[in-house]
Amino acid sequence: MTVAPARSAELSHAERIRSVVAAATSLGLTTAGASYDLVAMHVADQGRLVLRVPDDTPLAVEMVCAPHGKLGALAEFTDVAPVRARDRIRARVMLSGELTPSGTRQDNVMILTLDLARAGIRRNGRVDHVHPEEVFAAAPDALALEEAAMLGHLDDDHHDVVARLARLAAPEVRRGVVDVRPYALDRYGFTLRYEYAQGHRDARLLFPVPVRDAAEVGVQVEALLLRARHCRGGAAHM
Secondary structure: OOOOOOOOOOOOOOHHHHHHHHHEEEEEEOOOOOEEEEEOEEEEEEOOEEEEEEEEOOHHHHHOOHHHHHHEEEEEEEEEOOOOOOOEEEEEEEEEEEEEEEEEOOEEEEEEEEEEEEEEEEOOOOOEEEEEHHHHHHOOOOOOOOOOHHHHHHHHHHHHHHHHHHOOOOOHHHEEEEEEEEEEEEOOOOEEEEEOOOOEEEEEEEEOOOOOHHHHHHHHHHHHHHHHHHHHOEEEEE
């Protein structure tokens, strides 16, 4: 029995970038003058990175002193799996360009916008570059903001469900496994991480139908569990 149909069901690089940025609570920012760790200071506005920088911070001072009112900057985001697993870093996103004042202020907070010149994502040992217009045109995945909570809940409280889903992988994937973790979730399905005494391997389990929001995930999980009950050495999409 084939668990996943022979179709491409992966987020585009631009969608992954948008998803990582939307879900992140912090980022690293490097300018010509310094490096900053910014926590709860950014928002993503239709693909554009917006920073809320208090006037009394070093970054605000550097911005005020920047020639021509523009500050070259590299913003870096790290996508970390929200469950206990080997190699929890799933991706790194790099956005570079020029920070410029947006022209608006909120109390004693400077609003800066990154005029994006380059975008890239490092994943699975390779870096893919994405044109800024593709980033602007893409949207975050439908589950980007709920993924961490949903995976954490599944890992902490429903390990029996994970074990049942894990049966859907091919026999060679299941052989010798010592633990399985729900490593990633998007509108197309799960990525399960199969851990062995040495090393690990990921398997992709696609939903029968991509979901439009978090409320639809439960029905698709039930459909996968039904398949797992009838599975006899079925194969997951790898």
